[in-house]
Every structure is written in structure tokens, then in C-alpha cells.
Amino acid sequence: MSTSSAISVQGLTKDFRVGLRGVKLRAVDNLSLEIPRGQVFGLLGPNGCGKSTTLKIVLGLIPATSGAISILGFPSATSEARQRTGFLPEAPYFHKFLTGRELVQYCARLSGVPAEKVNEAVEASLELAAMTEAASRPIGTYSKGMLQRIGLAQAIVHDPELVILDEPTAGVDPVGSAAIGRMINAMRAKGKTIVLCSHLLGQVEQVCDRVAIMDRGRLVLEGRVDEVLAQRDRHVITVADLTPQARQAAEAALAAHGATVTSITHPRRSLEDLFRELVTGSRDA
Amino acid sequence: MNARLNRTSWIARITFLEAIRQRFFAFLLVLSAAMVVSSVSLRFMDFGHSELKFVADFAFGGMFLFGSVLALVMTAQLFFAEIENRTALTLLAKPLSRTEFLLGKFLGTWAVLGVFVFSLAFLQGVILWSRTQELIVLAAETGRVAPDFSVSGLASFAVLQWLRLGVVAAMVLMVSAVARTFLFTVIVGAMAIVAGQLQWLAQEALLKPSDASMVTKTLLWISSRVIPNLQQFNIGDTLVLDPTAISGTAVWSVVLSGLFYLVAFLALASLAFRRREI
Numbered sequence: 001m002s003t004s005s006a007i008s009v010q011g012l013t014k015d016f017r018v019g020l021r022g023v024k025l026r027a028v029d030n031l032s033l034e035i036p037r038g039q040v041f042g043l044l045g046p047n048g049c050g051k052s053t054t055l056k057i058v059l060g061l062i063p064a065t066s067g068a069i070s071i072l073g074f075p076s077a078t079s080e081a082r083q084r085t086g087f088l089p090e091a092p093y094f095h096k097f098l099t100g101r102e103l104v105q106y107c108a109r110l111s112g113v114p115a116e117k118v119n120e121a122v123e124a125s126l127e128l129a130a131m132t133e134a135a136s137r138p139i140g141t142y143s144k145g146m147l148q149r150i151g152l153a154q155a156i157v158h159d160p161e162l163v164i165l166d167e168p169t170a171g172v173d174p175v176g177s178a179a180i181g182r183m184i185n186a187m188r189a190k191g192k193t194i195v196l197c198s199h200l201l202g203q204v205e206q207v208c209d210r211v212a213i214m215d216r217g218r219l220v221l222e223g224r225v226d227e228v229l230a231q232r233d234r235h236v237i238t239v240a241d242l243t244p245q246a247r248q249a250a251e252a253a254l255a256a257h258g259a260t261v262t263s264i265t266h267p268r269r270s271l272e273d274l275f276r277e278l279v280t281g282s283r284d285a
Numbered sequence: 286m287n288a289r290l291n292r293t294s295w296i297a298r299i300t301f302l303e304a305i306r307q308r309f310f311a312f313l314l315v316l317s318a319a320m321v322v323s324s325v326s327l328r329f330m331d332f333g334h335s336e337l338k339f340v341a342d343f344a345f346g347g348m349f350l351f352g353s354v355l356a357l358v359m360t361a362q363l364f365f366a367e368i369e370n371r372t373a374l375t376l377l378a379k380p381l382s383r384t385e386f387l388l389g390k391f392l393g394t395w396a397v398l399g400v401f402v403f404s405l406a407f408l409q410g411v412i413l414w415s416r417t418q419e420l421i422v423l424a425a426e427t428g429r430v431a432p433d434f435s436v437s438g439l440a441s442f443a444v445l446q447w448l449r450l451g452v453v454a455a456m457v458l459m460v461s462a463v464a465r466t467f468l469f470t471v472i473v474g475a476m477a478i479v480a481g482q483l484q485w486l487a488q489e490a491l492l493k494p495s496d497a498s499m500v501t502k503t504l505l506w507i508s509s510r511v512i513p514n515l516q517q518f519n520i521g522d523t524l525v526l527d528p529t530a531i532s533g534t535a536v537w538s539v540v541l542s543g544l545f546y547l548v549a550f551l552a553l554a555s556l557a558f559r560r561r562e563i
Contacts, residue, residue, distance in 0.1 A: 059378045062562040079380045087378035093370040095299060097306055109295045110379045112288060154375070164378075 006162050006193035007035040012067030027053040029217040040194045042204040045214035046279050051197050086155035090167040096140030100150045111158035129153035145176030164195045205271040215279045296389020304397040313351045320347035321408050344409045345521040356450045360394050360457040361470040384555045398450040406443035438524035448543040449518040455550035462557035481515035513546040
């Protein structure tokens with residue numbers, strides 16, 4: 001296991017027994033993954049591909065059938081690992097009778113924030129989640145977007161090094177979604193590692209440094225967003241500068257047609273296209 | 286250790302707040318209070334017992350009946366609400382052990398049961414005390430023996446009832462830790478309460494000399510050890526109206542037996558919950 005990784009997953013397999021006969025269903029199949037520190041990492045895949053199961057195992061909520069996992073150098077599911085991890089589950093639900101501030105205080109105390117620092121930590125996380133104004137209202141009155149943001153505040157109140165967000169923008173309108181994107185960027189600026197599970201591929205493409213795509217419990221692709229999206233067999237010219245010789249030739253050729261070369265770069269296909277290419281047909285066809 | 290206690294107390298605090306705000310709790314509290322108050326008007330139907338004994342028995346019976354329903358439904362509901370609403374996911378992803386979570390849920394529920402028992406005991410105390418004062422005056426006028434009413438006996442009884450409901454709640458929590466549905470938990474929990482009420486039959490059968498087979502005797506022995514005897518807490522009228530008739534040792538043995546089952550059920554619940562996939 002690598003201590004330089006925020007999360008290190010080695011040979012993770014998870015089987016569920018379903019039905020009366022206990023038929024084996026493999027949810028995660030020999031998954032190995034290294035998530036570097038200080039980056040925003042996108043974990044993608046269609047429904048039922050094993051993303052959420054992987055996250056639950058990483059968080060120690062369910063046991064693995066086999067494999068080893070460490071968080072920031074500590075075995076997962078230990079108190080040391082959890083102390084350094086924040087988690088926002090998919091479609092979070094919180095006690096409706098608490099106010100937003102009470103919920104974040106409650107989570108701060110459960111996460112081990114000392115009593116004398118709770119108020120300061122709570123206000124800082126509420127501010128980052130843009131929930132200061134609504135913090136005194138009962139959670140039962142919150143919209144979906146506000147629920148996600150208060151969920152984010154409870155996840156980061158103890159200033160964790162690693163933040164795991166499972167579908168943080170599910171059911172949130174584009175404005176709320178953009179706000180959550182800004183919060184992720186703010187956390188990255190503070191040096192946090194963020195693992196993001198999302199179906200909003202456009203947002204993942206915008207905020208993530210690296211992505212991994214899972215299908216049928218297996219890892220089918222992992223790498224830097226720029227690298228995995230680049231189509232290196234083609235070039236797009238967008239700026240004026242090129243290598244001197246090629247530029248000269250290109251300019252001459254283009255000038256003859258009244259055009260000016262402004263840039264040359266690797267063209268990109270969208271993350272959505274890549275995702276569909278990798279997983280379409282395997283599940284829905 | 287401090288951190289563990291702190292986390293457990295926070296889970297208990299939120300569980301208590303959640304439970305106390307439920308209409309179900311308020312409904313049962315009002316219903317039980319009405320039953321306690323109505324016991325005064327039914328004192329003429331004493332079936333040959335003394336008036337105060339009938340009033341006390343009627344009210345204590347109501348306290349246990351509705352208290353058991355509350356302990357059963359509320360414990361299961363508060364546990365499954367966390368699982369089904371997935372708040373447990375958020376909480377258990379924090380540096381909070383499953384034992385702390387379970388213990389916090391139990392303590393929060395037990396605190397609610399404490400509010401229920403002590404509120405009703407207070408009401409019962411006021412009713413019994415005021416009626417006792419009337420009967421004392423009446424006894425002085427007619428030259429009959431004045432009735433006795435022990436406040437400390439009522440307090441002891443309330444503590445015993447609280448302990449009994451604690452045993453029920455721990456038993457239900459143990460079932461919840463392995464069960465998949467709320468309905469299954471409530472049905473099995475109700476059966477466990479009935480078994481606890483009838484456990485004395487197994488004890489009596491075991492103590493009586495008989496020619497029962499070894500298998501029957503073994504089953505009786507297991508039943509009398511595994512299932513708590515919930516009837517042993519039924520000493521309310523004696524404690525309240527005739528406290529000298531029962532020894533302190535007997536009361537303590539009931540307390541220790543209740544505590545033993547409570548701790549044992551919680552330990553088993555914790556073991557089962559550790560392996561549960563959420």
C-alpha cells in the first residue's frame with residue numbers, strides 16, 4: 001500500500017449473496033486503484049457498476065470479500081482513517097427537526113472536533129458551503145440543493161484531508177450544481193483530496209484532475225482527464241504559433257486561402273462520449 | 286474513553302430529541318396518563334382487594350402495557366429510521382464505532398422511556414397520596430386501620446419499571462440488529478415480550494419434581510435462562526402499599542437480574558450489528 005496515496009485499493013473484490021439459494025453476485029471484481037493526494041478524482045460508471053459499493057467498502061461500511069484498502073496510509077475503517085475523511089452520501093437525509101447549524105455541530109462532535117473549537121469549525125464549514133444564512137432554519141424546510149450543501153458542510157466540518165462525495169449534484173439544479181463545483185474547487189485550493197462520484201460528466205470533466213471509469217465491477221480506464229480525453233491521432237490548430245518550419249508552411253498554405261493559424265493543440269472528445277464508448281452496450285444493449 | 290462517551294452521549298441526545306417529538310410518544314403518554322387518572326373512578330370495582338391496591342394495580346398494569354408498546358415500537362422505529370433514511374451511512378462513516386452508535390440509540394430510547402415511566406409514576410403518586418389522605422381521615426372517623434402509602438416504594442417501583450422497559454428495549458435492539466425489516470422486528474419483539482411474561486412458567490416447571498424427559502428439562506432450563514422473567518418486576522403494589530412485606534435483598538436481586546439481561550442483550554446486539562452490511 002502506498003502512503004503517498006490518499007486512497008490505495010489493491011485487488012478489491014466484493015461478492016453479495018442474493019436470494020434464498022445464496023447465489024453469488026460479484027459487485028466489485030479485483031479492483032486496484034491509487035488515488036493521489038491533493039487532487040480531485042472522479043469515479044464514474046453506470047448504475048450498478050460497483051462505484052457505491054467500492055465507496056462503502058473504502059469507508060468501512062461493508063466488508064470486502066478480499067483485497068486491501070488504505071486511506072492516507074491507515075487501514076480503512078479504522079478511527080485514524082475516518083478522522084481524516086469526510087463523506088457526503090448520495091441523496092443525503094438528515095434529521096428534519098434539527099437546524100442546519102445543529103446538524104453540523106452534531107457531526108463536528110461525532111468527528112472529534114474539540115468543544116472549544118466547534119463553533120469556529122461549524123461557521124467555517126457553513127460559510128464554505130454557502131449555508132450561513134439558512135443555518136438557523138430546520139432541515140425539513142431545505143430544498144434539495146440546500147440539503148446537498150448542508151451535507152457538504154457536515155462532511156468537511158472536522159477539516160478532513162480526504163472528502164468523498166457520492167453524487168453531490170444529484171437532483172440539484174444547474175445553479176446549485178455550479179455552486180457545488182465552486183466548493184470543490186475551493187477545497188482543492190486548500191490541498192484536500194476529493195473523490196467525486198457523479199453522473200454529470202460535464203461537471204466531472206471540469207473539476208476533476210483524474211478519472212476512473214468502472215463497468216460491471218471492473219476498472220476499465222484510469223488516468224489524468226487531459227490524457228484520457230486527448231485524441232492524439234489528430235490535431236486542431238487554434239493559435240498563431242507552431243514549430244517554426246511547420247508554422248511557416250502552414251501559414252503559407254493557409255494564407256493562400258486567406259486564413260490565419262491561431263493555435264495548434266490536441267483535439268478533445270467529451271468525457272460523455274468517452275464514457276458512452278466504454279460502457280454503452282455492455283449494460284443497456 | 287472520554288471521546289467514546291462524548292460520541293455516545295451525542296447519539297443518545299439526538300435519539301432522545303427525535304423520539305420525544307414523535308406523536309406516537311405523546312399519544313401513548315396521554316393514553317397512559319388517562320388510564321392512571323381513570324383508575325380512581327374505577328376504585329369501586331376492586332374485586333375484593335383493598336381500594337388502593339386495585340387503583341395501584343390498574344395503573345401499574347397500564348404503565349407496563351403501554352410502556353412495553355412504546356419500548357417495542359419506538360426502539361425498532363428509531364433504529365430502522367437511521368438505516369432506511371441512510372442517516373446511519375453518514376454517521377458511521379465518522380470515527381464512531383457501531384457499538385457507540387447502538388449504545389447511543391439505546392440510551393436515547395431508554396431516556397424517553399424514563400420520561401414516560403417517571404411522569405406516570407409522579408401522576409400515580411399524586412393520586413395515591415391524595416386518596417390515602419382521604420382514607421386516613423375516614424379511618425380515623427370509623428376507627429379502622431389507616432392505609433399506608435410509601436413514596437420511596439413508589440420511587441423504587443418506578444426505577445424497576447424503567448429497568449424492565451430497558452430490558453425490553455435492549456431485547457428489541459438485539460432483534461433489530463439482525464432483522465431486515467421493521468415489521469419483522471416488531472413481531473419478533475412482541476413475541477419475546479410475551480415469552481418474558483410467561484417465563485415464570487418454565488421456571489416453575491423446572492423447579493417442580495417431574496418425570497419429564499431430559500430434552501424437555503433441557504429446553505425448560507434454556508428457556509428459564511435465556512428469556513428474562515419480566516413478571517419478577519411486578520412488585521409495585523407491595524413496594525408502594527406494604528413496603529415492609531418485601532426485603533431489600535429481593536428488590537436488589539430483581540435489579541441485578543434486570544441489569545444482567547440488559548447488558549447481555551446489548552452485547553449480543555453489538556456483536557450482530559458489527560457484521561451487518563449497511
